[in-house]
Amino acid sequence: xxxxxxxxxxxxxxxKNMSIVIGIIILLGIAVFFMVENGKSSKAKKILIELGxxxxxxxxVYSVTQVENVDTKIxxxxxxxxxxxxxxxKECKGFILKDFKHNIDKDVVxx
Numbered sequence: 867x868x869x870x871x872x873x874x875x876x877x878x879x880x881x882k883n884m885s886i887v888i889g890i891i892i893l894l895g896i897a898v899f900f901m902v903e904n905g906k907s908s909k910a911k912k913i914l915i916e917l918g919x920x921x922x923x924x925x926x927v928y929s930v931t932q933v934e935n936v937d938t939k940i941x942x943x944x945x946x947x948x949x950x951x952x953x954x955x956k957e958c959k960g961f962i963l964k965d966f967k968h969n970i971d972k973d974v975v976x977x
Contacts, residue, residue: 906930910945911949917972919958920953921951922951922952923952926949928946930943930945931946940966940967941966942966946960958976959975960972
């Protein structure tokens with residue numbers, strides 16, 4: 867009886883056009899992911915240059931959070947970063963903060 871049920875199940879194959887569309891959507895998703903990751907690290911690198919780190923490399927952004935100062939109600943972004951200071955040859959990690967009034971703050975430890 868089980869063999870008869872398997873014989874009656876009809877499987878529809880995906881046509882070529884739909885498989886091409888699915889492939890394009892997957893490639894676009896991968897491209898958007900890399901663009902977003904590259905955008906975060908380039909923004910963090912610009913903030914680090916403003917902070918005085920001129921020669922840096924391997925900037926990795928672990929997360930970005932939107933923050934707000936409770937007293938002044940000024941919002942900004944906090945980047946949790948890890949990078950290498952090439953001038954002093956040290957690994958640095960911590961967070962950098964830039965608000966919408968272009969105030970910059972940092973808490974970076976280099977070892």
